[in-house]
Amino acid sequence: MKKGMIKVSAFYPNGDGxxxxxxxxxxxxxxxxxxxxxxxxxxxxxxxxxxxxxxxxPSPYLAIGHLYFESIAEFQNAFGPHxxxxxxxxxxxxxxxxxxxISEVQQ
Amino acid sequence: MKKGMIKVSAFYPNGDGxxxxxxxxxxxxxxxxxxxxxxxxxxxxxxxxxxxxxxxxPSPYLAIGHLYFESIAEFQNAFGPHxxxxxxxxxxxxxxxxxxxISEVQQ
Numbered sequence: 001m002k003k004g005m006i007k008v009s010a011f012y013p014n015g016d017g018x019x020x021x022x023x024x025x026x027x028x029x030x031x032x033x034x035x036x037x038x039x040x041x042x043x044x045x046x047x048x049x050x051x052x053x054x055x056x057x058p059s060p061y062l063a064i065g066h067l068y069f070e071s072i073a074e075f076q077n078a079f080g081p082h083x084x085x086x087x088x089x090x091x092x093x094x095x096x097x098x099x100x101x102i103s104e105v106q107q
Numbered sequence: 108m109k110k111g112m113i114k115v116s117a118f119y120p121n122g123d124g125x126x127x128x129x130x131x132x133x134x135x136x137x138x139x140x141x142x143x144x145x146x147x148x149x150x151x152x153x154x155x156x157x158x159x160x161x162x163x164x165p166s167p168y169l170a171i172g173h174l175y176f177e178s179i180a181e182f183q184n185a186f187g188p189h190x191x192x193x194x195x196x197x198x199x200x201x202x203x204x205x206x207x208x209i210s211e212v213q214q
Contacts, residue, residue, distance in 0.1 A: 007154055011167075026213055046213040047114055053207025060118075060208050100160025101167050106133055106153040 001043065005105040006069045008079075010098040011061045014049060017095070020062040022048055024093040033067070033086060040078035043068040062096065072102070108150065112212040113176045115186075117205040118168045121156060124202070127169040129155055131200040140174070140193060147185035150175040169203070179209070 001007070012020050026046060034041060045066040049059025069075040079086075090098075108114070119127050133153060141148060152173040156166025176182040186193075197205075 001152065009154075009171075022213065030214070044214070045108065047116075047208075047210035048213050049208055050211050051209040053205075053209075059210065060206050063213075064116075064208075064210065098160075099167050101154075101156055101171075102158040102160075103154035103166065103171065104157050106129065106155050106170075107137070107151070 001068055001105045003105055003107060005042065006072055006075055007103045007105055008067045008069065008075060009101045009103065010065045011101070012063045012065075012094050012096045012098050014058050014060055014062045015096070018062055019095050021093040022046075022063060025063065025065070029086075029089055029093055030065075032089060036082040036085065037067070037078045040069055040074045041067055042070060062094070068105075075102075108175055108212045110212055110214055112149065113179055113182055114210045114212055115174045115176065115182060116208045116210065117172045118208070119170045119201050119203045119205050121165050121167055121169045122203070125169060126202050128200040129153075129170060132170065132172070136193075136196055136200055137172075139196060143189040143192065144174070144185045147176055147181045148174055149177060169201075175212075182209075 030044060030046065034044065047064040049061045049063060051057065052059055069078070137151060137153065141151065154171040156168045156170060158164065159166055
């Protein structure tokens with residue numbers, strides 16, 4: 001991805017009783033997000049956690065979603081009007097509270 | 108990135124007194140990793156944390172490095188022989204202990 005782009009990542013924590021429905025996320029939530037965010041959303045990536053760093057350790061996160069935008073302003077303008085709808089869909093695929101990070105792509 | 112690829116992510120936690128030298132990481136550590144891991148390393152991405160999800164909140168992670176491989180076996184075969192050298196370089200760019208996650212790319 002291009003240096004300087006903005007990457008908004010949602011980390012869904014692993015833990016006892018934590019759930020994440022990858023099928024719903026990829027086939028319902030992501031298409032909804034793409035449709036609502038429109039052209040401001042330059043790219044979207046989804047990771048499924050499978051392991052931690054130590055042998056037989058669980059992955060820290062069940063899943064991570066990454067959304068790429070050209071700038072913070074483009075992200076805010078695209079996301080703001082639809083934040084409520086996107087957040088309201090969360091209980092349909094997870095019982096966790098995601099950790100959110102906004103990053104600048106270095107390389 | 109292609110569905111099914113393996114993504115090894117190192118999350119360097121933010122916190123009081125935590126340091127991360129992005130210049131060293133991008134210009135010394137990453138080239139060293141590329142050289143040691145060779146063709147097994149299909150792609151490498153670096154994120155610089157700039158904010159959290161709430162207004163004026165800090166990013167949960169100072170930086171995140173993502174390494175892409177075709178399979179777990181290719182990652183292990185490439186990384187194993189050089190793990191010690193790569194880990195030994197860590198104090199040159201951070202005083203944190205990274206959280207490691209192995210993910211499978213979904214999209």
